[in-house]
Amino acid sequence: MVEWFLDPFALGFQQRALAGGILAGLMTAVVGTWLVLRGMSFFGDAFVHGIVPGVAAAVVFDINPLLGAAAAALVMVLAIELVNRQTALGEDTSIGLLFVGMLALGVIIISRVDSYSGSLTTILFGDALGVTSQDLIIQAILAVVVISAATLFYRPLLALSFNADKAQLWGLNPKRAHAALLVLIAAAVIGSFQSVGTLLVFGLLVGPPATAALISRTVPRMMLTAAIISVFSVWIGLTLSYHLNTAGSATMAIVPIVLFFVVLAFTRLRTLRREKVMSNV
Amino acid sequence: MSNVVVGHKVVVARGSQIAIAASDFTIPQGKITAIIGPNGSGKSTLLHAIAGLLPVSSGTLTVLDETPVASQSRISYVLQYTTVPSGTPLTVAEAVAMARYPGLGLFGRASKEDKKNVASAMERLKITDLAKRHLTELSGGQRQRVYVAQGIAQDHAILLLDEPLTGLDITSAKTIDSIIHEEPDRGCSVVLTTHDLEEARAADHVILTAGRVVAFGKPQDVLTTENLTNAYGLGSLHEHKATDLILPTEHHLGDHSH
Numbered sequence: 084m085v086e087w088f089l090d091p092f093a094l095g096f097q098q099r100a101l102a103g104g105i106l107a108g109l110m111t112a113v114v115g116t117w118l119v120l121r122g123m124s125f126f127g128d129a130f131v132h133g134i135v136p137g138v139a140a141a142v143v144f145d146i147n148p149l150l151g152a153a154a155a156a157l158v159m160v161l162a163i164e165l166v167n168r169q170t171a172l173g174e175d176t177s178i179g180l181l182f183v184g185m186l187a188l189g190v191i192i193i194s195r196v197d198s199y200s201g202s203l204t205t206i207l208f209g210d211a212l213g214v215t216s217q218d219l220i221i222q223a224i225l226a227v228v229v230i231s232a233a234t235l236f237y238r239p240l241l242a243l244s245f246n247a248d249k250a251q252l253w254g255l256n257p258k259r260a261h262a263a264l265l266v267l268i269a270a271a272v273i274g275s276f277q278s279v280g281t282l283l284v285f286g287l288l289v290g291p292p293a294t295a296a297l298i299s300r301t302v303p304r305m306m307l308t309a310a311i312i313s314v315f316s317v318w319i320g321l322t323l324s325y326h327l328n329t330a331g332s333a334t335m336a337i338v339p340i341v342l343f344f345v346v347l348a349f350t351r352l353r354t355l356r357r358e359k360v361m362s363n364v
Numbered sequence: 365m366s367n368v369v370v371g372h373k374v375v376v377a378r379g380s381q382i383a384i385a386a387s388d389f390t391i392p393q394g395k396i397t398a399i400i401g402p403n404g405s406g407k408s409t410l411l412h413a414i415a416g417l418l419p420v421s422s423g424t425l426t427v428l429d430e431t432p433v434a435s436q437s438r439i440s441y442v443l444q445y446t447t448v449p450s451g452t453p454l455t456v457a458e459a460v461a462m463a464r465y466p467g468l469g470l471f472g473r474a475s476k477e478d479k480k481n482v483a484s485a486m487e488r489l490k491i492t493d494l495a496k497r498h499l500t501e502l503s504g505g506q507r508q509r510v511y512v513a514q515g516i517a518q519d520h521a522i523l524l525l526d527e528p529l530t531g532l533d534i535t536s537a538k539t540i541d542s543i544i545h546e547e548p549d550r551g552c553s554v555v556l557t558t559h560d561l562e563e564a565r566a567a568d569h570v571i572l573t574a575g576r577v578v579a580f581g582k583p584q585d586v587l588t589t590e591n592l593t594n595a596y597g598l599g600s601l602h603e604h605k606a607t608d609l610i611l612p613t614e615h616h617l618g619d620h621s622h
Contacts, residue, residue, distance in 0.1 A: 120452055120453075235470065235471075236470075238465055238468075238469075238470055239470070241452075241454075241462070242462065242465060244452050245452055245454070245459075245462065246443060248412075248415075248417050248441070248443060249441070249443065249462075251416075251417060251436075252415060252416075252417070252436055252439065252440075252441055252466075253462070253463075253465045253466045253518075254436070254437065254465075254466050254469075255465060296453060299453050300453055300455060300498050301453055301454065301455060301458060302452070302453055302454070304453070305453050
């Protein structure tokens with residue numbers, strides 16, 4: 084039985100996949116908590132797709148994909164801000180426009196490459212088993228920066244999640260806090276996409292925090308619970324993918340979503356049982 | 365009687381719309397001021413401008429002898445409970461303790477005085493026994509008591525409340541009403557918005573709005589049939605037949621009673 088859990092991580096590349104996934108899971112759990120609390124899940128979805136052209140350009144021109152992703156993230160945020168300021172359209176419209184536009188641009192760029200479908204799959208779904216030691220070092224540095232910053236900005240981000248006007252009156256500059264959150268989301272996505280892919284970073288950004296929100300009473304507990312769910316999802320996802328011979332990144336990403344519905348069903352059943360007990364009193 | 369807020373020809377816009385047309389008004393120190401008017405008449409806009417959350421498009425607005433933004437650290441603003449998301453995972457105690465953030469900054473630890481202020485605010489609002497409850501587990505009235513506790517736990521010279529008693533249960537309404545009447549004794553000026561004429565009559569000072577300040581002053585001088593007819597358009601007091609009423613005009617709306 085023990086071997087069933089140990090075998091998937093016997094080799095170096097498998098251990099690196101686990102380490103990369105855990106680092107991605109920790110970063111996305113902390114940042115994703117604020118993303119979910121701010122009701123910015125759609126932005127997160129669009130954002131992870133928005134970096135596709137940058138990564139695709141990096142593949143075509145043979146430069147570091149992290150640089151391409153960072154450049155695309157910057158373009159994405161600036162373009163959303165531009166549409167917001169120049170039109171009376173809602174933010175969801177500007178996010179939607181950029182979502183489709185950037186994803187389409189990414190596919191157009193990558194379609195110029197001979198191994199088109201393979202490159203696109205790697206960008207969208209990651210290559211957990213192809214994570215190198217150098218990737219891990221960069222990811223670890225980003226993880227330390229992102230988790231430290233998200234913790235240091237706890238009060239401004241909590242105040243912003245509570246109410247932007249109150250945050251302003253408490254002297255906790257909500258605009259600066261929002262900008263900091265965008266940078267943290269970008270850093271978490273850029274630091275995670277190589278392990279789990281751009282498409283599946285979103286699963287880790289939203290799945291574990293949303294599940295944690297169902298059972299947490301405070302924000303620090305929500306972050307901690309989300310981090311535990313993320314690490315568990317990465318570990319069990321890779322283990323299952325090894326034994327079932329399925330795609331590692333996708334199996335990692337589906338675990339927190341399944342967990343969400345399990346926890347939701349459990350909490351609803353518990354509520355119904357309590358209501359039944361109360362009605363019998 | 366000194367004033368904590370003085371507005372002279374104040375114009376406030378929300379986007380491209382003028383929410384408050386050129387208006388003069390004052391708010392006295394250490395008193396309860398009620399802002400009353402129909403829906404969309406600019407009550408909340410006026411509170412936002414006083415709090416420094418909306419800029420004044422033209423005219424001058426002085427709060428505690430400074431600009432509204434410069435006075436923000438001495439203003440506590442209790443928003444309508446419906447405008448605050450209840451889904452944030454916060455306990456009652458943590459929500460009230462957030463009021464001490466202005467003095468603590470990013471990393472400061474709460475002092476004994478901070479904790480005393482928070483405990484006292486919770487006690488005054490009768491929510492001490494709810495301290496560990498989650499905001500989503502509270503009724504609307506209980507949540508409003510939490511937000512008022514948050515308001516008074518913050519150091520403040522002016523307490524702004526946006527419709528603090530609207531739609532509340534009797535216990536919550538009575539508790540918050542008593543806080544409103546206690547605050548002036550503690551040297552604080554209270555400004556609240558309301559739809560309730562009786563609540564406005566019970567205040568020390570009233571500002572009547574209808575897209576601009578129609579009148580301001582003592583309740584008996586402001587809440588006259590003529591002013592109310594001007595502000596509400598269709599005789600809210602039912603003292604006239606609808607056919608006797610004159611719809612508001614620029615001339616009528618410009619009248620002040622002070």
